[in-house]
Amino acid sequence: xxxxxxxIIHATDGNAxxxxxxxxxxxxxxxxxxxxxxxxxVKSLTPLDLEEMDAQIILGNTYHLYLRxxxxxxxxxxxxHEFSNWKxxxxxxxxxxxxxxxxEIRKLxxxxxxxxxxxxxxxxxxxxxxAIDIQKNLGxxxxxxxDECVGYGEDKKYTNKSLEMTTRWAQRCRxxxxxxxxxxxxxxxxxxxxxKDLREKSLAQLREIDFEGxxxxxxSVGESTEEMYDILHHIAPMMPETKPRYLMGVGTPLDxxxxxxxxxxxxxxxxxxxxxxxxxxxTSMGKINIKRAQFAEDDSPxxxxxxxxxxxxxxxxxxxxxxxAKELLSYRLNTYHNLYFYLDLMKQVRASIEEGTxxxxxxxxxxxxx
Amino acid sequence: xxxxxxxIIHATDGNAxxxxxxxxxxxxxxxxxxxxxxxxxVKSLTPLDLEEMDAQIILGNTYHLYLRxxxxxxxxxxxxHEFSNWKxxxxxxxxxxxxxxxxEIRKLxxxxxxxxxxxxxxxxxxxxxxAIDIQKNLGxxxxxxxDECVGYGEDKKYTNKSLEMTTRWAQRCRxxxxxxxxxxxxxxxxxxxxxKDLREKSLAQLREIDFEGxxxxxxSVGESTEEMYDILHHIAPMMPETKPRYLMGVGTPLDxxxxxxxxxxxxxxxxxxxxxxxxxxxTSMGKINIKRAQFAEDDSPxxxxxxxxxxxxxxxxxxxxxxxAKELLSYRLNTYHNLYFYLDLMKQVRASIEEGTxxxxxxxxxxxxx
Numbered sequence: 001x002x003x004x005x006x007x008i009i010h011a012t013d014g015n016a017x018x019x020x021x022x023x024x025x026x027x028x029x030x031x032x033x034x035x036x037x038x039x040x041x042v043k044s045l046t047p048l049d050l051e052e053m054d055a056q057i058i059l060g061n062t063y064h065l066y067l068r069x070x071x072x073x074x075x076x077x078x079x080x081h082e083f084s085n086w087k088x089x090x091x092x093x094x095x096x097x098x099x100x101x102x103x104e105i106r107k108l109x110x111x112x113x114x115x116x117x118x119x120x121x122x123x124x125x126x127x128x129x130x131a132i133d134i135q136k137n138l139g140x141x142x143x144x145x146x147d148e149c150v151g152y153g154e155d156k157k158y159t160n161k162s163l164e165m166t167t168r169w170a171q172r173c174r175x176x177x178x179x180x181x182x183x184x185x186x187x188x189x190x191x192x193x194x195x196k197d198l199r200e201k202s203l204a205q206l207r208e209i210d211f212e213g214x215x216x217x218x219x220s221v222g223e224s225t226e227e228m229y230d231i232l233h234h235i236a237p238m239m240p241e242t243k244p245r246y247l248m249g250v251g252t253p254l255d256x257x258x259x260x261x262x263x264x265x266x267x268x269x270x271x272x273x274x275x276x277x278x279x280x281x282x283t284s285m286g287k288i289n290i291k292r293a294q295f296a297e298d299d300s301p302x303x304x305x306x307x308x309x310x311x312x313x314x315x316x317x318x319x320x321x322x323x324x325a326k327e328l329l330s331y332r333l334n335t336y337h338n339l340y341f342y343l344d345l346m347k348q349v350r351a352s353i354e355e356g357t358x359x360x361x362x363x364x365x366x367x368x369x370x
Numbered sequence: 371x372x373x374x375x376x377x378i379i380h381a382t383d384g385n386a387x388x389x390x391x392x393x394x395x396x397x398x399x400x401x402x403x404x405x406x407x408x409x410x411x412v413k414s415l416t417p418l419d420l421e422e423m424d425a426q427i428i429l430g431n432t433y434h435l436y437l438r439x440x441x442x443x444x445x446x447x448x449x450x451h452e453f454s455n456w457k458x459x460x461x462x463x464x465x466x467x468x469x470x471x472x473x474e475i476r477k478l479x480x481x482x483x484x485x486x487x488x489x490x491x492x493x494x495x496x497x498x499x500x501a502i503d504i505q506k507n508l509g510x511x512x513x514x515x516x517d518e519c520v521g522y523g524e525d526k527k528y529t530n531k532s533l534e535m536t537t538r539w540a541q542r543c544r545x546x547x548x549x550x551x552x553x554x555x556x557x558x559x560x561x562x563x564x565x566k567d568l569r570e571k572s573l574a575q576l577r578e579i580d581f582e583g584x585x586x587x588x589x590s591v592g593e594s595t596e597e598m599y600d601i602l603h604h605i606a607p608m609m610p611e612t613k614p615r616y617l618m619g620v621g622t623p624l625d626x627x628x629x630x631x632x633x634x635x636x637x638x639x640x641x642x643x644x645x646x647x648x649x650x651x652x653t654s655m656g657k658i659n660i661k662r663a664q665f666a667e668d669d670s671p672x673x674x675x676x677x678x679x680x681x682x683x684x685x686x687x688x689x690x691x692x693x694x695a696k697e698l699l700s701y702r703l704n705t706y707h708n709l710y711f712y713l714d715l716m717k718q719v720r721a722s723i724e725e726g727t728x729x730x731x732x733x734x735x736x737x738x739x740x
Contacts, residue, residue, distance in 0.1 A: 317443075317447055
């Protein structure tokens with residue numbers, strides 16, 4: 001019974017769900033946040049650090065790994081797990097988001113999308129089948145279909161045309177890797193921009209294809225928080241109850257809590273790690289910018305309620321010094337803390353759903369992060 | 371008996387010595403290499419990493435810490451140990467080397483040296499007394515006297531004048547912190563450039579002052595290896611037998627072995643950590659540049675004979691990828707390995723002196739690193 005793709009819901013609290021998803025590299029307890037390891041490494045951290053902070057699953061970026069070191073090379077190393085010495089589950093995106101957001105020069109057709117390498121400007125082409133082939137080479141536990149990620153402000157006509165192609169691409173991905181042809185799972189991605197009826201249409205079409213999970217794409221692309229939450233609360237509860245739901249590329253601690261309240265199970269975002277490198281740190285008492293002069297002589301830990309290596313061993317004064325001096329250890333200690341904070345937040349979320357107190361937890365953080 | 375400054379020689383092998391030096395933060399087993407933690411951190415590593423690799427003592431740079439975050443600020447935190455959470459011994463240099471090597475604009479007088487901050491161009495002044503005051507604020511276990519570090523190629527007349535001032539400065543340092551006035555040790559620095567008689571003169575003058583140890587300064591400043599070794603073998607064996615001898619800012623694995631063979635007990639150098647960040651890695655089979663294409667698909671560890679975290683967990687292919695991608699983890703894993711290698715080399719050196727096989731060990735590495 002404990003096959004990859006197995007998804008067991010243990011408890012619910014409103015729309016929030018507490019579940020276990022089985023993958024080829026083990027189970028993950030949801031709701032869960034996935035640290036982003038773009039180039040086969042979560043920036044500045046080792047696999048041991050990530051295990052210490054109880055990261056259950058990390059994300060790898062297909063676009064980046066395809067370009068460097070190359071998915072063929074990774075495949076010859078035995079896949080991304082073996083290559084990077086990360087033994088727990090990995091989710092890979094399809095590269096779609098990067099192609100559509102990072103690239104100026106791209107040509108889009110029914111067949112796929114042409115783009116230029118951000119490394120050397122060379123031309124490349126992703127078809128839905130190619131995106132799956134790359135993810136097969138990477139050997140991730142969860143693959144994502146190739147989708148067109150529509151920017152904020154696109155009109156309804158374009159958004160509709162786009163989501164319909166995304167559906168056809170999703171079907172081609174599934175056809176290229178039929179269910180049961182291996183132990184990698186495949187998730188579809190609901191698009192439709194900021195039009196509720198288009199979101200519904202996208203979801204309805206994707207439900208016809210047999211995916212092991214469903215993601216919400218195309219959010220956090222420039223819209224207001226209100227607009228994002230509006231779409232989120234509309235579409236997430238409509239997504240198949242018996243399958244994991246993944247909100248892609250989102251977000252702040254409050255965004256995660258909002259997502260959970262809408263019934264989302266999985267999240268990823270560069271925000272905690274990128275913010276860490278910029279000195280913005282999340283604590284149980286709110287956000288701190290460690291570069292501020294007020295911390296120059298502050299001998300208290302970053303977060304007295306945090307049990308991470310950074311908080312157990314260093315003061316704000318030292319962390320500020322490292323940041324000011326642009327020391328490599330600054331990036332590392334800050335990243336460690338922020339990811340620990342996010343993972344711990346999700347641990348609290350899971351416990352609160354089991355106890356039926358999720359709303360209280362959410363209200364608590366809403367007050368702190370108001 | 372086990373007072374700071376205590377120096378017990380357990381064994382000798384030729385001029386090489388195996389000894390224990392007691393400091394306020396514990397004993398160090400010599401010969402020893404001291405990783406450099408310029409700005410209150412050994413770049414990319416935590417105190418825990420350094421303890422894991424059995425670093426016994428690290429070096430802090432007075433010049434850098436004075437400018438940022440400021441030695442007063444560090445003193446208010448309880449000193450550099452408390453500030454950086456490093457519980458083992460620390461040696462601080464006097465700032466002299468940085469002032470004389472990094473600064474274009476400086477004014478030198480009998481009183482001291484004026485220089486500009488590399489951070490904001492502001493003017494500062496180091497006198498011998500000031501250099502000691504800063505090191506008192508930092509609370510290092512071993513302080514160094516302020517010296518003028520003469521560049522390579524200076525003539526004998528200037529070098530002589532300079533070493534005589536360095537002696538007067540050394541006396542002022544000792545007078546400012548008389549022996550026994552605290553538990554910080556103070557080392558004098560032998561100068562004299564590449565003139566053997568001047569080196570002897572410098573040493574003779576410094577011996578008149580009661581230091582807990584003696585260093586050789588002004589080497590590795592642009593001379594050939596032959597010139598460096600010539601001075602080293604001339605002066606090191608003449609230095610007080612009953613006190614620790616420290617060769618400053620040197621060097622390669624072979625330089626360390628040469629120093630030990632001349633009777634040196636302590637070494638520091640940025641070379642292993644700086645080289646690591648540039649992808650040059652030391653192994654039991656010689657030097658490797660990890661950026662080379664030949665390692666792109668090399669699934670073997672960096673050094674199969676190394677037991678460090680990097681070598682136990684990652685392949686050359688992965689390390690090369692991290693380097694190519696300029697990932698923060700590259701700096702960290704490479705630095706960890708190179709420092710581990712240096713510390714392990716000195717561990718082998720200590721064992722070989724105890725066993726009377728130092729010459730064999732030295733010959734072994736001379737073959738590998740030829």
